[in-house]
Amino acid sequence: MSAPLHARGLAALAAGLAKREFSSVELTRHLLGRLEAAQPQLNAMVSITGEAALAAAARADGALASGKAGPLTGLPIVHKDIFCTEGVRTTCGSRMLDSFVSPYDATVVANLKAAGTVMLGKANMDEFAMGSSNETSWFGPVKNPWNPAMVPGGSSGGSAAVVGARLAPAATATDTGGSIRQPAALTGVTGLKPTYGRVSRYGMIAFASSLDQAGVIAPSAEDCAMLLGAMAGFDPRDSTSVDAPVPDYTAALATGVKGLRIGIVKEFFDKGLDAQNGERLRAAFAEFEKLGATLVDVSLPNVGLSVPTYYVVAPAECSSNLARFDGVRFGHRCEDPKDLLDLYKRSRGEGFGAEVKRRIMTGTYVLSAGYYDAYYLKAQRVRQLISADFSRAFERVDVLMGPTSPTPAFELGAKTADPVTMYLNDIYTIGANLAGVPALSVPCGFVDDLPVGLQLIGPHFSEGKLLAAAHAFQQATDWHTRIPKVWQ
Amino acid sequence: MSVNRKDIENIAHLARLSLREEEVAGYVETLGNILDMVGQLDRAETGGIEPMAHPLAGLAQRLRADEVTEADRHGLYQQNAPRVEAGLYIVPRVIE
Numbered sequence: 294m295s296a297p298l299h300a301r302g303l304a305a306l307a308a309g310l311a312k313r314e315f316s317s318v319e320l321t322r323h324l325l326g327r328l329e330a331a332q333p334q335l336n337a338m339v340s341i342t343g344e345a346a347l348a349a350a351a352r353a354d355g356a357l358a359s360g361k362a363g364p365l366t367g368l369p370i371v372h373k374d375i376f377c378t379e380g381v382r383t384t385c386g387s388r389m390l391d392s393f394v395s396p397y398d399a400t401v402v403a404n405l406k407a408a409g410t411v412m413l414g415k416a417n418m419d420e421f422a423m424g425s426s427n428e429t430s431w432f433g434p435v436k437n438p439w440n441p442a443m444v445p446g447g448s449s450g451g452s453a454a455v456v457g458a459r460l461a462p463a464a465t466a467t468d469t470g471g472s473i474r475q476p477a478a479l480t481g482v483t484g485l486k487p488t489y490g491r492v493s494r495y496g497m498i499a500f501a502s503s504l505d506q507a508g509v510i511a512p513s514a515e516d517c518a519m520l521l522g523a524m525a526g527f528d529p530r531d532s533t534s535v536d537a538p539v540p541d542y543t544a545a546l547a548t549g550v551k552g553l554r555i556g557i558v559k560e561f562f563d564k565g566l567d568a569q570n571g572e573r574l575r576a577a578f579a580e581f582e583k584l585g586a587t588l589v590d591v592s593l594p595n596v597g598l599s600v601p602t603y604y605v606v607a608p609a610e611c612s613s614n615l616a617r618f619d620g621v622r623f624g625h626r627c628e629d630p631k632d633l634l635d636l637y638k639r640s641r642g643e644g645f646g647a648e649v650k651r652r653i654m655t656g657t658y659v660l661s662a663g664y665y666d667a668y669y670l671k672a673q674r675v676r677q678l679i680s681a682d683f684s685r686a687f688e689r690v691d692v693l694m695g696p697t698s699p700t701p702a703f704e705l706g707a708k709t710a711d712p713v714t715m716y717l718n719d720i721y722t723i724g725a726n727l728a729g730v731p732a733l734s735v736p737c738g739f740v741d742d743l744p745v746g747l748q749l750i751g752p753h754f755s756e757g758k759l760l761a762a763a764h765a766f767q768q769a770t771d772w773h774t775r776i777p778k779v780w781q
Numbered sequence: 782m783s784v785n786r787k788d789i790e791n792i793a794h795l796a797r798l799s800l801r802e803e804e805v806a807g808y809v810e811t812l813g814n815i816l817d818m819v820g821q822l823d824r825a826e827t828g829g830i831e832p833m834a835h836p837l838a839g840l841a842q843r844l845r846a847d848e849v850t851e852a853d854r855h856g857l858y859q860q861n862a863p864r865v866e867a868g869l870y871i872v873p874r875v876i877e
Contacts, residue, residue: 396857489836503835532842533835601821612796619797621870626863632873634797642799647807650798654789654808655815657796668819673832675825680833713814729836753837 298323299459300776303368303516306462310357310367317357317367321350321411324369327460328413331780335436337445337454339374340382341414349411356409365523366409371464373452374415375422376402376507377496381412385498386420386430386448389624389644399496400528401465401507408523413461416451420646421615422472422500424448425718428709429648436705437480438777439743443702446476446718452510453480458780463511463520467497469504470603471697471722474734477510478697478746481736483763483773484510485517488753489729490535492521493528501610502533504603504726513773514735514763518542521756537754545757546764550584553762554690556591561695561721563597573738573745574696577766581694584765589690593682598675599723600716605659605672606727611649612656618644651712680728687752692762696721697734697746725750733759736772744772783813 298306298320309315325343332338346369353367377383377395379402384390398406406412419429427435427450435450437443438458445454449466452473456464457480466473468486477484485508492507499505509520522543527536557578562571578588620626620640627643630636645653659668686693698718708715725732730753737747747766751759767773784792789808793800800808855868864871 393861396854396861490840529843529845533837533840535837535840595825598821598825601819604815605819605822616797620863621872622858623861624863630873633875636873637797638794638799641797642801645798647804650800650804651808651811651815653796653798654792655812657792658784658788658812658816659819661792661795668822670832671822671825671827672819673834674827674830675822677830677833678825678827680836711814712811713818716815716818727836 299327300781301462302513303462303511303519306368307364311362313357317350317353317411318347320367321346321369321413324413324461331458331460334441335438335454335458336433337417337435337451337460339384339386339415339417339432339451342381342412346411346413353409353411363409365519367411369411369413369461370405371413371416371452371455371461372402373418373449373464373466375418375467375498376465377498378402378412378415381415383415384431386418386432387644387646387649388431389618391431391625393623397496400493400530401497401524404524404526416455416464418451419448420649421498422448422467422469423611423648423652425471425475425715426708427451427476428705429646431646434705437702438780439481439702442704443743444479444705446479446698446702448472449476449510453477453482453484456480456482456510456512457777459776463509463516465507466510467505467507468726469500470607470726471719473508473510474722474732474746474748475698475718477734479702479744481744481772481775482510482512483514483517483733483735484508485521485733485756485760486725486731487521487525487756488731490533491731491754491756492525493531493534495528495530499614501607502614503610504607513767514733514760515543515546518546518760540757542757542760545761548758548761550581550586550762550765553586553692554589555581555586556589556686556690556693558596558693558695559590559592560596565699565717565720566696567700567740569740570696570700570745573740574747577737577747578694580766580769584769591686591690591693593686593724595675595678595682596724599679599727600720602672602675602679602727603723604655604716605668606676608652608656609660609669610656612653612660615649615653620644648712676727679724683724683728683730691751691758693750695748697748701740701743701745721748729753731756731759733763735763735766736775738772784809784816
């Protein structure tokens with residue numbers, strides 16, 4: 294008795310398609326049905342593009358029949374609504390882009406299209422990727438598939454919820470300060486933020502350009518490896534894209550963890566970490582030891598300043614990036630502007646939500662005359678110290694491990710009143726963005742029936758090593774195969 | 782670090798954001814809290830430390846050949862514009 298289609302990983306689905314056990318059209322129709330049915334409960338999607346998906350699936354079936362298929366041909370996926378998709382509405386979770394239809398594809402979208410994947414639609418997200426609970430979306434909050442009273446995390450909450458409920462076998466996502474890893478942890482799936490520059494940001498709506506990176510959310514590390522290989526690579530259209538060959542991430546999975554030196558980050562086991570979360574993490578470390586890895590205590594003395602550093606750097610960059618939304622060339626425009634200033638101010642005041650406006654204003658403030666040195670340059674100097682902490686640690690160990698988030702999923706509305714409380718959710722994830730290093734979250738247990746995530750962080754361009762370590766753990770445990778009962 | 786209503790109104794003007802009256806009070810409080818939190822940075826000793834603007838230091842920005850690579854697609858792009866006439870973006874009169 295084989296598992297239902299939606300419960301299978303990408304590799305198993307690819308094998309089924311290759312053997313013609315089922316067609317891409319059948320698989321796509323099955324998942325579209327699940328996405329539509331789940332929408333009233335989870336609100337995980339902004340757009341479901343059924344007709345285009347079925348047409349793409351039919352083309353994939355043609356390629357499979359004629360022997361022209363690649364390893365991803367016919368596999369359905371969801372894109373976070375931050376990626377531009379040609380001819381398809383692209384909102385970034387904002388009223389500002391409510392009716393924006395992109396005239397071109399992001400490179401990530403184009404690469405995955407060229408690899409033969411089938412786009413099912415666009416996932417809901419925090420507005421302009423600013424949030425840790427998916428409650429800032431203009432299209433309403435996404436619910437956690439493990440318990441709809443809880444948040445799914447953010448900003449890639451829609452991508453994570455879709456995969457957590459097995460409405461799609463994988464989703465693209467982005468991570469500026471934890472936005473892939475934290476929702477992956479809170480929904481019990483695997484999420485990888487690659488090295489800064491590894492995946493093209495062309496056509497990915499910019500939030501904070503020195504931090505933003507595209508990645509993937511899927512049930513397992515094996516699934517993530519398959520997709521990353523097709524997404525990554527040099528792109529002349531992104532000036533920060535790194536011109537380095539893309540390794541075979543799937544082949545790297547077999548490396549295992551024997552002899553791997555794992556640094557346990559001392560500062561991450563602070564009073565902010567939920568005690569039961571800590572227990573699940575220690576059990577996971579023991580599992581790695583059993584698999585032949587060595588544990589070493591490591592200190593990142595400046596990592597405690599990650600959140601304040603981030604909340605200068607990221608808002609500063611966002612205030613500059615979001616200046617392009619002026620109500621003139623695209624996006625929301627107010628009614629009857631009396632002059633150009635009124636047009637700018639009211640279009641932006643109406644088009645942006647409360648959190649986005651807060652970040653633009655924070656950024657404007659820290660960049661303004663008289664404050665630039667005290668805030669922005671100071672934060673960039675502390676960023677250097679945090680980055681150096683990581684470099685020093687990686688002289689002694691191969692990977693770092695710790696929690697992904699301080700607690701499991703929290704209730705909707707619990708942290709919306711005080712932004713600083715919300716920002717502290719990302720206390721363990723932001724360091725990797727500041728240093729530009731890759732990091733991954735894997736499910737490692739449950740607390741009160743809610744998933745817990747373990748974070749792995751590696752040196753620049755060590756995605757293969759992180760995926761291999763996560764894969765070894767997932768061969769020995771079954772946390773990543775758990776599906777919420779109602780979505781089985 | 783506290784900010785008052787006047788500060789918020791000034792920042793909002795610089796950022797070209799209209800705020801409703803009731804939004805201003807909320808931002809006085811929350812921006813004040815954020816700046817307090819950011820104040821922790823003063824704890825760090827950063828004498829002689831270079832500011833870090835980019836996580837992949839040492840990588841130079843590339844230059845491309847000065848050649849036309851894009852086709853003219855302004856008609857397509859302007860389909861997203863709020864107001865267009867004769868291929869031009871329309872805004873309120875700027876010059877009297």
